[in-house]
Amino acid sequence: MEEDVKRQISKFFEFENWAFKKKVFSGxxxxxxxxSWFFQLYKDLNSGEWSKSLARQPFSKIGSVPLADELxxxxxxxxxxxxxxxxxxxxxxxxxRRRETARMKEAGQTFVEKLTKIVKEFPILNEIHPFYYExxxxxxDVGSLKKSLAALNWAANMISSLSSRNLNKVxxxxxxxxxxxxxxxxxxxxxxVIFQIKKDLNFLKxxxxxxxxxPSIETKLVTIVVAGYPNVGKSTFVxxxxxxxxxxxxxxxxxxxxxxxxxxxxxxxxxxxDTPGLLDRPLSERNRLELQxxxxxxxxxxxxxxxxxxxxxxxxxxxxxxxxxxxxxKEFAGIPFVKVLNKADLVDSSTIEKAKTALADHxxxxxxxxxxxxxEAFKEALTLALSKFKNVTQ
Ligand SMILES: Nc1nc2c(ncn2[C@@H]2O[C@H](COP(=O)(O)OP(=O)(O)OP(=O)(O)O)[C@@H](O)[C@H]2O)c(=O)[nH]1
Ligand SMILES: [Mg+2]
Numbered sequence: 001m002e003e004d005v006k007r008q009i010s011k012f013f014e015f016e017n018w019a020f021k022k023k024v025f026s027g028x029x030x031x032x033x034x035x036s037w038f039f040q041l042y043k044d045l046n047s048g049e050w051s052k053s054l055a056r057q058p059f060s061k062i063g064s065v066p067l068a069d070e071l072x073x074x075x076x077x078x079x080x081x082x083x084x085x086x087x088x089x090x091x092x093x094x095x096x097r098r099r100e101t102a103r104m105k106e107a108g109q110t111f112v113e114k115l116t117k118i119v120k121e122f123p124i125l126n127e128i129h130p131f132y133y134e135x136x137x138x139x140x141d142v143g144s145l146k147k148s149l150a151a152l153n154w155a156a157n158m159i160s161s162l163s164s165r166n167l168n169k170v171x172x173x174x175x176x177x178x179x180x181x182x183x184x185x186x187x188x189x190x191x192x193v194i195f196q197i198k199k200d201l202n203f204l205k206x207x208x209x210x211x212x213x214x215p216s217i218e219t220k221l222v223t224i225v226v227a228g229y230p231n232v233g234k235s236t237f238v239x240x241x242x243x244x245x246x247x248x249x250x251x252x253x254x255x256x257x258x259x260x261x262x263x264x265x266x267x268x269x270x271x272x273x274d275t276p277g278l279l280d281r282p283l284s285e286r287n288r289l290e291l292q293x294x295x296x297x298x299x300x301x302x303x304x305x306x307x308x309x310x311x312x313x314x315x316x317x318x319x320x321x322x323x324x325x326x327x328x329x330k331e332f333a334g335i336p337f338v339k340v341l342n343k344a345d346l347v348d349s350s351t352i353e354k355a356k357t358a359l360a361d362h363x364x365x366x367x368x369x370x371x372x373x374x375x376e377a378f379k380e381a382l383t384l385a386l387s388k389f390k391n392v393t394q
Pocket of ligand 2: 234236246247274276
């Protein structure tokens with residue numbers, strides 16, 4: 001997709017450059033064409049075919065969330081600048097009424113506008129893909145997110161109604177100091193509303209940073225998910241067969257998030273997902289990293305590559321890894337599995353054979369580090385994934 005856009009842009013510039021040199025268009029015409037072309041590109045990107053294939057996660061549009069103090073500074077800062085220079089000839093009371101009305105209006109509107117903007121930038125949580133819903137839930141807790149967003153809505157409504165009540169009152173003040181007093185007390189009430197959502201703003205600020213960082217996954221692409229115990233060589237494998245560049249190291253839980261790689265195949269583009277390691281334990285005891293892997297398996301996988309390390313240099317006995325395999329294959333019984341016994345360079349052939357027997361069909365021996373056996377396993381996974389993908393999309 002990015003390639004498409006890049007190609008379009010360079011084609012356009014090649015043509016415009018040629019046209020300019022040949023004096024086909026005047027400078028003004030060229031600028032006009034340039035602006036209209038960008039406008040069209042923008043429209044296409046937002047509404048056309050391109051946006052359908054664009055991998056964009058639902059939280060990418062969230063802007064920065066201000067803290068309570070920052071919000072108060074912005075609103076009152078803006079309010080203090082309005083109606084600063086009223087005609088000197090106006091009677092003082094009229095001036096005071098106009099000034100305080102304008103200030104209260106500006107402060108109220110700024111609070112409402114900023115709070116509404118924050119809420120609107122978050123996606124409607126019940127409408128996002130279940131993969132993202134669950135990922136957001138393990139990342140920040142969706143229940144708290146919904147509560148905090150509702151609190152911001154409440155605050156916007158409170159400020160809006162208290163602001164209109166005070167705007168009515170200012171018409172009836174008898175002198176300039178009453179007008180200023182009314183405005184100060186309105187400001188005080190606005191501040192107290194904002195203070196009541198202080199914790200929500202703090203939470204949303206932190207949550208938005210984490211959610212913006214979630215990976216962009218295409219939920220309608222043939223997808224192979226690689227899973228297994230920590231430190232068995234999953235990331236090494238994913239790096240060998242796709243565009244992904246995961247961190248690889250000799251300790252468990254090197255991979256802390258879901259990582260996506262792509263691969264162009266004869267059947268189109270496919271997606272390969274590297275996951276954090278899984279231990280053999282019940283769902284209720286799993287940590288946040290493990291839960292991400294489970295969510296990817298549950299919602300995205302058209303085939304699962306289960307990787308085990310028979311050399312046990314990963315730090316976990318093979319029988320624990322085999323138990324995990326039996327658990328996940330039961331849990332995801334509808335999804336095809338390809339099993340890879342990695343680090344074949346570190347064990348003798350009888351160990352491999354024994355492990356192969358324990359795992360039954362579709363078992364590959366590999367040395368991911370040296371790219372041995374990885375393409376074969378990938379090819380098998382792709383074949384199974386394509387037929388699963390066809391079944392689910394039909
Ligand atoms: N000897 C040998 N070492 C390997 C092989 N494949 C990977 N390794 C090493 O095993 C270690 C772990 O590799 P990773 O790819 O990070 O393993 P992982 O499963 O992604 O680990 P986590 O992200 O922690 O779950 C690294 O030191 C790799 O270099 C292999 O085929 N043979
Ligand atoms: Mg890894």
